[in-house]
Amino acid sequence: MAINVVGLVAVVVFYVLILAIGVWASKKSKKEEKKCVGTKSEVTMVGGRNISLLVGIFTMTATWVGGGYIMGTAEAVYSPSQGLIWATGPLAYVITFFLGGMFFAKPMRSKRYVTMMDPFQHRYGNSFTTFLLLPAVISDVLWVACILAALGGTISLILDLSSTYAIILSAAVAITYTLLGGLYSVAYTDVIQLFFIFISLWICVPFLVLSPAISEIKFPALLNQSQQVHWMGELKLEDAGKWIDELLLLALGGLSYQALYQRILSASSSLQAQITCFSAAVLVFILGVPSVIIGAVAASADWNQTAYGYPPPFERGEAGKVLPLALQYLTPTWVSVLGIGAVAAAVMSSMDSVLLSSASMIARNIYKSTLRKQASDKECLWVIRLTVLLVGLGGMGLAFVGDSVFSLWLVGGDLIYCIIFPQLICVLHCPCANGYGAATGYFFGTLLRILSGEPLLGLTPVLLFPGWRKDEVTGVVLQYFPFRTLAMLVSLLSIPLASYLAQLIFTHHLLPHTWDILGVVKEERETAEMRDENVEEKLPTASDKLLATTSTIC
Incomplete structure (x- = not known):
């Protein structure tokens, strides 16, 4: 097949525009460094706490509206085994931002932290913080790999270009402007990317709905109760536990990412940080609507009337590519190019945020606080840049692996939800929490999650919860009980209980103070x-x- 030259030129122009904006923002970052009271590394990490409200709202929204959000929502709505009711992304992210604004933005911003790991370091010390930081950084690297792999597959499908070139080009652009200007470059490019996502996806929607292959899109309000809309999906009582588990995994797990707090901590005040979260909750939901429509259109399409032919994507195992497939075969060429631009913008808006968030935690909470406490500010800046490069290259390399990376990323998200989220709640809102409680919660959360099994990694569950089933085809045991949430709750309850017990033991001399290696009595x-x-x-x-x-x- 011949390369789609027009589409390729359009994508290259878009990348050049984004890179130019990143260069311009880097100059603004250097000006801010001269005015800022804090260090230059803090300007790179939190923008000198001078990011405007509007830019803050846009960069917060763009970080969450990534390739996985856009393509995953369309896939869930399209898939016959799921449907709209299982597309939990939009609802989950609304909950994330609402809870973030209500309970996390003010305590984090008012104490002028620089990274999400700062409160852990202040209370528990460097060793435990490093141990807790590892799953967060690993998850970020795998996140980069997944979104690059998704973009590579989309571009290769629409432009008939090798996914290798798309992955390398996207990674190079995102790494370059993140290196140049830090949070300023990330934030200002996010603004342009968010506008492009919004405009291009809504332009695609009318062409999809009016495609000759779409005879009728059935909506519930127009049908009798006896008729079922297949793309709406169905939630049975026996599946409710799994649905709740997946919703809370996305909603509460999202509160445990450094990318969220990087934007909260860049606000000029606690109130601005809260307004940013609440506004992002509205925008992220609106930006999920086009993906829902695209998924419904794809489910209602007669694919036999298109060049794609029969069988449809789901039967070919290509449900994950339904959004680019719908753009490719149900719209004119120039419209599909706009659509691929939207996916590219979404991917890059998430990737640059992940690169900077990982680099910030490694430079500040590991290098500066643990490995080399006497490091200068200039040295920390170079560590940030080097880490951005290494995380970007690592994610790019893993992007070529394929489905296994996606599986690992899902497990990484599980660990963040089961381990880091309860730790974050306790360190911010539980004054009695100490190192013994934190270590106990870490242990029990991890242990219970591993014993629950993971089909994606081939781990057979040791604990079988009520409602478990065995797949008739593969023989794999599937848990329909909200086992992830159970692991999170066990970890959450273990932290204050173990903290209180440790405090009781040492203050009442049940064990000698010399055994208090974590210094609770001190x-x-x-x-x-x-x-x-x-x-x-x-x-x-x-x-x-x-x-x-x-x-x-x-």
Whole structure:
């Protein structure tokens, strides 16, 4: 097949535009470094806490509206085994931003943290923070690999170009402008990418709906109750546990990503951070509507009337590519090119955020705080740049592996939900949490998740929860109980209980203080001393009373 030259030129022009905006934003970043009171590395990581409200809203939304969100929503709506009710992405992300604005934005921004791992480092120390940071960074690398692989498959389908070139080109552009300007380049390119996603996808929708291969799209409101709309899907009572588990995995797991807090911490105030989250909740839902329509159109299409032919994508095992397939075979060429531009924009808007978030945590919470405490600010900047490059190249290399990377990324998301999310709740909202509780929660959350099994990795479940089934074709055991949420809750409850127990043991001398390797007793003593000092400062002295009386008389 011949390369789609017009489409290729359009994609290259789009990439050049994004790169130009990134270069312009890098100049703004350098100007901000001169004005900023903080270090240059903080300007790179959180934009000098001077990102405007509108840019903050757009970059927050663009980070979550990635290739997986757009293509995954369309796939779920199209798939006969799922349908709209199983497309939990839009609802889950609304919950993520709403809860983020309500309970996480203010405590994180008011204390002027720089990364999501800062509160852990302040309370538990460097060793546990490094241990907790590992699954977050691994998940980010695998996330980069997955979104690049998705983009490569989409471009190769529509432009008849090798996916290898698409992956390399996209990675190179995203790495370059992230290296140049840090958060400023990421934020301002996200604005353009978000506009492009919104406009191009909505332009595609009318052409899809009016395609000759679409005879009728059935909507529930136009049908009798006895008639079922296949793309709406069905949620049976025995599947409710799995549905809840997947919804909470996306919604609450999303609160455990550094990319979210990088935007919260870049706001000029706690109030602006909260407004950013609430506004992003509205926009992310609106941007999911075109994908829902595309999935419904693909489910209603007569593919035999197109060049794609019969059987349809689901029967060929290509449901994951239904969005680019619909653009390719149900719309004119120039419209499909716009669609591929939207996917490319979505992928890059997520990739640059992931690159910078991983680099920020590694540079600040591992290199600067643990490995080399005397490192200069300039040295930290170079570590950030080197890490951006390594994470980008690592993700690009893994993108060629295929489905196994996607499986690992899903498991990485599980670990973030089961381990990091309960830790984050406790470190921000549970004053009694200490290192012993954190380690206990980490252990039980990980153990329970592993024992629950994972078909994607070939792990047979040791614990069989109510409602489990065995696939008739593959023989794989599938859990329909919300086992991920159970692991998260066990971890969440273990942290305060184990913390209180450890505190009780050492303060009542049930074990000698020399066994207190995490310093719980020492922390309690320092806290009490600080409390006493504050009380003494507030109590008026005799001279203060005399001075007050004199002032009153005068």
